[in-house]
Amino acid sequence: MYITLDGVSRQYGSVWAIDRVTMGIARNEFVSLLGPSGSGKTTLLRIIAGLERPSQGRVLIDGVDVTELPPHKRGVAMVFQEFLLFPHRTVWENLAFPLRMLKLPAAEIEERVQWVVGILSLGGLEKRYPNQLSGGQQQRVALGRGLVGRPKALLLDEPLANLDRELRQEMEVEIRRHQTALGIPFIYVTHNQEEALSMSDRIAVVRKGRIEDFAARTEIYDRPKTAFIAQFVGRSNRFEGTADAGGHGLATHCGASLALPAPVLSPGSPALAFVKNEKLRLDAAGVGAASGPNRLACTVKDVILRGAYADYILAFGARELNASRPRSERSFLAGEAVLASFEPGDIDVFDVKGEQAA
Amino acid sequence: MTRRNFASRAAGPLLLGVPTLFLLALFVVPLASMVVLSFWRTENYHIVQDWNLGNYITLATGGPYVTFLIRSLVMATVVSVISIVIAWPVSYAIILYGGRYRLLFTLAFAVPFLTGEVLRVIALQGLLGPLGLINGVLMALGAAPLRFIMYTNIASAIGLVYLYLPIVVTVIYLSLLNFDARLIDAAKIFGASPLRAFFEVTWPLNLFGTLIGFALCFIPCLSATLAPRFLGGPNGTLYGMAMAQQFGESGTWALGAAMGVVLFLTSILAVLAIGMRVNLRRTGFTGFGRG
Numbered sequence: 001m002y003i004t005l006d007g008v009s010r011q012y013g014s015v016w017a018i019d020r021v022t023m024g025i026a027r028n029e030f031v032s033l034l035g036p037s038g039s040g041k042t043t044l045l046r047i048i049a050g051l052e053r054p055s056q057g058r059v060l061i062d063g064v065d066v067t068e069l070p071p072h073k074r075g076v077a078m079v080f081q082e083f084l085l086f087p088h089r090t091v092w093e094n095l096a097f098p099l100r101m102l103k104l105p106a107a108e109i110e111e112r113v114q115w116v117v118g119i120l121s122l123g124g125l126e127k128r129y130p131n132q133l134s135g136g137q138q139q140r141v142a143l144g145r146g147l148v149g150r151p152k153a154l155l156l157d158e159p160l161a162n163l164d165r166e167l168r169q170e171m172e173v174e175i176r177r178h179q180t181a182l183g184i185p186f187i188y189v190t191h192n193q194e195e196a197l198s199m200s201d202r203i204a205v206v207r208k209g210r211i212e213d214f215a216a217r218t219e220i221y222d223r224p225k226t227a228f229i230a231q232f233v234g235r236s237n238r239f240e241g242t243a244d245a246g247g248h249g250l251a252t253h254c255g256a257s258l259a260l261p262a263p264v265l266s267p268g269s270p271a272l273a274f275v276k277n278e279k280l281r282l283d284a285a286g287v288g289a290a291s292g293p294n295r296l297a298c299t300v301k302d303v304i305l306r307g308a309y310a311d312y313i314l315a316f317g318a319r320e321l322n323a324s325r326p327r328s329e330r331s332f333l334a335g336e337a338v339l340a341s342f343e344p345g346d347i348d349v350f351d352v353k354g355e356q357a358a
Numbered sequence: 359m360t361r362r363n364f365a366s367r368a369a370g371p372l373l374l375g376v377p378t379l380f381l382l383a384l385f386v387v388p389l390a391s392m393v394v395l396s397f398w399r400t401e402n403y404h405i406v407q408d409w410n411l412g413n414y415i416t417l418a419t420g421g422p423y424v425t426f427l428i429r430s431l432v433m434a435t436v437v438s439v440i441s442i443v444i445a446w447p448v449s450y451a452i453i454l455y456g457g458r459y460r461l462l463f464t465l466a467f468a469v470p471f472l473t474g475e476v477l478r479v480i481a482l483q484g485l486l487g488p489l490g491l492i493n494g495v496l497m498a499l500g501a502a503p504l505r506f507i508m509y510t511n512i513a514s515a516i517g518l519v520y521l522y523l524p525i526v527v528t529v530i531y532l533s534l535l536n537f538d539a540r541l542i543d544a545a546k547i548f549g550a551s552p553l554r555a556f557f558e559v560t561w562p563l564n565l566f567g568t569l570i571g572f573a574l575c576f577i578p579c580l581s582a583t584l585a586p587r588f589l590g591g592p593n594g595t596l597y598g599m600a601m602a603q604q605f606g607e608s609g610t611w612a613l614g615a616a617m618g619v620v621l622f623l624t625s626i627l628a629v630l631a632i633g634m635r636v637n638l639r640r641t642g643f644t645g646f647g648r649g
Contacts, residue, residue: 070551088563088639088642097558098548
């Protein structure tokens with residue numbers, strides 16, 4: 001592996017901010033560290049950068065143990081959430097900074113800055129100071145400063161959090177394109193699952209200083225390994241209940257009966273089940289069987305139009321369910337009675353300890 | 359015209375007018391009267407309204423006054439530089455390690471202010487003088503006393519540093535407080551060693567604050583009277599002290615006024631000379647707004 005974390009831990013006082021993290025990242029790989037705020041993902045990034053020392057464990061970059069190396073000797077670059085451009089330097093000087101520190105000849109500095117100005121469309125802004133730039137432009141300069149020195153890895157700490165949604169989606173595509181073109185690993189810290197899902201090859205879900213799962217993005221989304229991931233990634237309906245005698249079914253507290261893909265639970269044990277919003281199929285009431293396992297008779301409470309698809313808020317007895325359907329399908333109006341159904345394979349079941357029962 | 363409209367129209371001139379009057383009464387008028395006085399002369403403790411350049415000719419050609427001015431300029435520069443050299447690590451340490459006691463540490467520096475300048479200088483005289491604590495102890499131990507701290511310019515300099523260091527520390531501390539230390543992290547990530555990061559980021563971004571600290575130490579040092587009088591000894595007369603004497607014992611007020619004008623112009627020139635060399639943009643100064 002190009003970058004290896006080997007049993008890395010970081011203790012603050014009596015708290016383990018990072019707890020025995022072991023992971024490997026390949027060259028060419030785009031990896032996201034996804035987790036809620038305070039989960040330790042930024043600390044993990046700062047340990048890779050050398051801005052924090054691990055209390056235990058080792059960090060290897062390109063086969064070299066860099067655990068004891070200060071940040072300026074590691075050859076990695078970083079893009080910060082608040083950009084942290086040098087306010088007393090022009091755009092050109094900000095971009096030239098990493099190259100000057102590498103003591104490159106002036107001609108090569110000029111050439112490389114021009115290259116980065118080109119790929120990030122910063123032409124014409126070279127003489128401006130950071131406070132004369134828009135947020136999006138500052139973001140591009142920060143990204144440019146990260147790329148210009150051809151680092152061994154680029155670490156990105158919530159770089160898009162301060163941008164508006166449209167700009168963010170544009171930058172997502174662009175960041176991914178640069179990563180592919182440069183062929184260096186990008187390690188991207190975010191609490192935003194959409195960003196993680198749209199760019200990453202693999203996603204590490206971080207929770208309370210530990211890696212909950214580290215797998216391909218489709219794996220994380222489609223087959224969540226733990227209840228936390230099922231809850232955190234994607235939008236789902238959560239059911240709590242008790243396994244039936246055979247372990248094949250789940251009687252939920254809200255009165256639904258779920259048929260599970262396989263007898264995965266010990267009989268009578270409490271369990272959690274998640275069904276992603278888009279897996280809930282909607283049909284007009286009265287078509288097919290009105291009840292049965294995985295078939296829930298609901299009333300549409302509200303419809304939220306998202307453009308290509310619509311979000312339905314459904315009343316099932318006393319609780320609410322959420323369904324997300326493409327607009328190409330038949331649409332429903334508030335107040336209509338509908339039948340929500342899903343396949344056994346669309347249910348992610350966990351026993352209450354949170355580990356997948358399967 | 360409605361009342362509200364009138365009030366909002368009157369607010370601007372009022373807000374600007376009060377400070378303008380204040381400045382006129384307490385700054386411009388005294389300064390102007392001093393300039394006028396400097397072109398008159400004094401005879402036997404009487405002011406003679408007789409326009410002439412005599413005072414300025416005396417100052418430019420009379421040996422001691424030129425010496426006093428040069429000595430004062432050197433003294434003020436040396437004291438300001440020493441104060442900054444001491445204040446930087448002190449402020450930096452307070453920022454880094456002060457934690458929640460930061461404010462307390464900076465206030466602790468201001469405690470000597472509460473006693474008044476005369477008392478502070480006399481206390482220092484007691485410490486540095488021939489029978490003072492330092493030399494007293496040295497002599498009691500059988501060692502030779504340190505002559506260079508007994509009524510010398512060095513003793514004056516020690517006194518001035520002691521008097522104005524708290525101001526410099528406070529100013530540099532405030533500058534560092536407003537400095538985003540994460541920029542140092544950014545510099546390190548992009549290949550700067552800690553020392554390089556200091557000179558690339560920390561120093562330029564706090565240069566403006568440092569220069570304000572320099573000016574706030576330099577200007578009062580130029581006109582210092584107490585420290586040289588109590589600590590400086592026979593060869594320690596500084597310009598400000600000589601000026602005070604014109605208004606006191608010798609009663610040559612017109613000459614004193616001319617010295618005041620020279621001091622005022624020197625201070626302005628010094629501040630301008632520093633100011634011209636600084637490109638505010640290069641210190642991260644953002645008071646220009648988005649241009």
